[in-house]
Every structure is written in C-alpha cells, then in structure tokens.
Amino acid sequence: MSLLDQAKQLDAGDALRAYRDRFDLPEGVIYLDGNSLGALPKATKARIAEVVEQEWGEGLIRSWNSADWINLPQRVGGKIAPLIGAQPHEVIACDSTSVNLSKLIAAALHMRPGRKAILSEPGNFPTDIYMVEGLEAQGLATRKLAERDALIDALDDDVALLMLTHVHYKTGAMFDMAALTKAAHDAGALVLWDLSHSGGALPVELNKCNADFAVGCGYKYFNGGPGAPAYAYVAEQHHGDLQQPLTGWMGHAQPFAFDDDYAPAPGVDRLLAGTPPILGLSALEVGVDMIAEIGIDRLIAKSRALSEFFRQELSDRLPDLELVSPTDPEQRGSQISFRHPEAYAICQALIARGIIGDFRDPDILRFGFAPAYVAFEDVAMAVEALVEIIKAGEWDQAEFKERAAVT
Numbered sequence: 576m577s578l579l580d581q582a583k584q585l586d587a588g589d590a591l592r593a594y595r596d597r598f599d600l601p602e603g604v605i606y607l608d609g610n611s612l613g614a615l616p617k618a619t620k621a622r623i624a625e626v627v628e629q630e631w632g633e634g635l636i637r638s639w640n641s642a643d644w645i646n647l648p649q650r651v652g653g654k655i656a657p658l659i660g661a662q663p664h665e666v667i668a669c670d671s672t673s674v675n676l677s678k679l680i681a682a683a684l685h686m687r688p689g690r691k692a693i694l695s696e697p698g699n700f701p702t703d704i705y706m707v708e709g710l711e712a713q714g715l716a717t718r719k720l721a722e723r724d725a726l727i728d729a730l731d732d733d734v735a736l737l738m739l740t741h742v743h744y745k746t747g748a749m750f751d752m753a754a755l756t757k758a759a760h761d762a763g764a765l766v767l768w769d770l771s772h773s774g775g776a777l778p779v780e781l782n783k784c785n786a787d788f789a790v791g792c793g794y795k796y797f798n799g800g801p802g803a804p805a806y807a808y809v810a811e812q813h814h815g816d817l818q819q820p821l822t823g824w825m826g827h828a829q830p831f832a833f834d835d836d837y838a839p840a841p842g843v844d845r846l847l848a849g850t851p852p853i854l855g856l857s858a859l860e861v862g863v864d865m866i867a868e869i870g871i872d873r874l875i876a877k878s879r880a881l882s883e884f885f886r887q888e889l890s891d892r893l894p895d896l897e898l899v900s901p902t903d904p905e906q907r908g909s910q911i912s913f914r915h916p917e918a919y920a921i922c923q924a925l926i927a928r929g930i931i932g933d934f935r936d937p938d939i940l941r942f943g944f945a946p947a948y949v950a951f952e953d954v955a956m957a958v959e960a961l962v963e964i965i966k967a968g969e970w971d972q973a974e975f976k977e978r979a980a981v982t
Contacts, residue, residue: 593666594947606945613794613797617909649667658774660784672791672805676703678705679807680706681819682819690732696720704718730764739769766788770923774796776909779911793859804859826845878948881951886898915940920970921940930956930957
C-alpha cells in the first residue's frame with residue numbers, strides 16, 4: 576500500500592474528520608504551522624461581522640452592557656480554564672503573553688521578598704527572558720539560567736521564581752510540570768509556566784500540579800487570529816497576595832467610580848489594565864469554544880498519531896535528517912522539529928509547493944500538527960515533498976535563501 580493510500584485509510588477512520596470543514600483553509604494549501612498561527616474558523620467571520628455590524632454599529636457604547644462586553648475577559652478566561660486544568664475564576668483573557676509574563680514575574684517577586692533571581696533555561700522563548708531583563712534593568716530582578724538537567728540543582732535560596740515554557744518552541748520537548756513545580760516549591764520558590772505551545776493542544780493540569788502562575792497565547796492552538804489576546808492564570812491561593820505593576824483602570828475594584836486612588840479588583844480581575852480588545856476577544860472565544868467542543872484528549876491522540884506517521888516515514892526515507900524533538904510522542908507537544916543547515920531554504924521550497932511549515936533560526940525545520948484541521952493525507956503529501964526537495968537539492972536556489980522579515 577502506498578503512503579498516500581495509508582493516509583486516506585487513516586483519514587476515513589478519523590473521528591475528528593468533520594471539523595476540518597469548519598475551518599476556512601485555502602484550496603491547494605497544506606498547513607502545518609498551526610503551532611505558530613492557527614487557521615481561521617469559519618464561524619469567526621460571522622461572529623466578527625456580528626460584533627462589528629450589530630454590537631458596535633447599532634449598539635454603540637450600549638453594548639458594554641447589552642452585549643456584556645465588559646465581562647468578556649472573564650468569560651473567555653473561564654472557558655479556557657478547564658482546558659488547562661484550572662478553575663474558571665483563576666484564568667482571565669487579557670493583553671499579550673509578554674505583558675502577562677511581566678505582570679506575573681513582578682507579582683512573584685513581591686511575594687518572595689529577599690529573593691530576586693528568576694530561573695529559566697537558555698534557549699527559552701526570547702520574550703520570556705527579555706521580560707526578566709526589563710525588570711533586571713530596574714534593579715528588581717536578576718536573571719539566572721541553567722540547562723534542563725541542572726534546573727533543580729540551581730534552585731537556591733535566592734530564586735523567587737522558576738519560569739519555564741511547558742513545551743519548547745523549537746524542539747517541542749515537554750517538561751514534567753508536576754516534578755519541577757514540586758522541586759521549586761521545596762526550594763521556597765514560585766513557578767510560572769508558559770503554555771503558549773501546549774494550551775489547547777495537549778492535556779495541562781495546573782491545579783493538580785499545584786502551579787502558581789501560567790500564561791499562554793490565543794493565536795496558536797486556540798485559533799484566535801493574529802495577535803489574539805493572551806490569557807493568565809493565578810492559583811486561587813495567591814489571589815489575596817497578588818500585586819501587579821500595571822495598575823490600570825480596568826483592574827480597579829470599581830473602575831467606573833473613577834477614584835484617584837487605586838484599589839485592586841478581587842482575584843485575577845486585578846490583572847486587567849486597559850480597555851479589553853473586544854474584536855480580538857470575540858474572535859478568540861469562537862476558537863476556544865471549538866477546542867472545548869472537540870476535547871483535549873481527542874486532540875492530543877490524533878496529534879500524536881499525525882506526528883508519528885510523519886516521523887516514522889521520514890526516519891526511513893531521510894535517515895540523515897536530524898530529529899531534535901523527542902522520539903517518544905508522549906514527551907513532545909503537537910509539533911516535530913528537525914535540524915538541517917539549509918532549513919530556511921527548505922522551508923521556502925516547501926512553501927513554494929503550497930506546504931506551509933516554518934523555520935526557527937539558525938537551522939530548525941518545524942512542523943505543527945493541529946489535529947482539528949490537519950489530515951493524514953496532508954502529512955503524506957508533506958513527506959513526499961520534503962523527500963523530493965532534499966534529495967534533489969531543490970532548495971538550492973537564490974529565491975529560497977533570501978530571508979524575509981518574518982521567518
């Protein structure tokens with residue numbers, strides 16, 4: 576049986592097959608980059624039109640009450656909560672991942688007086704480390720980095736916060752959240768998990784792991800659209816002590832009292848700062864609703880089947896292509912990555928064929944398997960194209976080597 580026939584057979588038995596038709600995927604495109612930007616749900620277009628034409632166009636400012644715009648951050652956060660193992664009142668959708676990181680790092684420092692070190696790993700997603708550097712420049716924090724196998728030993732009595740990305744953005748390697756959270760707590764530190772590459776894609780159990788804080792983005796596996804609002808989690812036990820530096824009016828206990836002095840809202844509501852982005856939150860809600868409908872367990876089961884189908888075939892046909900993701904699908908997120916010195920050019924050659932994966936500097940080819948809309952046939956066709964491009968040296972063209980602004 577040919578690879579394509581195997582893929583069609585797997586697609587015929589796929590319980591999630593019908594969801595593909597609920598996404599507005601371009602004809603002739605194989606999209607394996609949902610780990611960077613999720614595809615557009617068809618329902619999002621209708622929802623945004625409703626918000627623009629009716630709620631904004633007709634309701635005008637009245638829609639803050641009549642359409643309940645004012646509670647949209649809490650409503651969307653509450654829908655995300657069970658998908659990451661949290662309680663609804665522990666999660667709020669607001670701002671960007673970077674901004675939420677900064678708020679929660681500062682909050683952790685306040686809760687651990689006398690400690691200034693923020694511990695992470697080298698090669699963590701840059702914005703996570705940059706947020707620490709911003710606080711370091713103000714004399715509020717110190718950056719501390721340790722390799723994965725040395726993180727627990729690096730948890731000394733100066734570490735206020737262990738800050739890690741649950742699934743690594745380049746390799747897809749996944750941390751043991753429960754074990755590292757416990758190790759940090761045993762050392763007197765708090766823990767902040769970045770869920771940008773795991774939220775909406777694989778099981779996350781923040782409460783069961785006793786996590787303190789978490790952040791995540793809305794535009795990858797939640798399909799909220801480019802620049803979609805992010806979300807933030809704070810464990811209920813920390814709500815009374817939570818202080819964040821961006822004390823904006825929407826985080827006030829009574830924002831429409833217009834007091835001169837700041838009084839924080841209860842719980843995670845105090846993480847709000849400025850006016851919520853209603854269009855972005857409305858789009859995100861559609862994506863979150865669909866992921867909740869499908870269910871995380873079904874998503875991760877298909878994701879692992881897709882990525883293993885891809886990995887096993889490439890290991891046979893391109894044995895020299897270096898896998899940098901864990902071989903065990905249960906140890907990685909919903910993506911798989913390879914190292915090649917011409918990774919950028921190969922990625923561009925694939926795109927020229929209508930197969931969209933992505934590249935991460937300096938030499939990583941990354942492929943995402945968003946199971947809500949990726950089919951086994953997509954994977955089979957991507958394998959065939961990748962094998963042809965590498966074996967024939969098709970990537971070796973000037974047009975494929977010229978770097979674009981966004982890689």
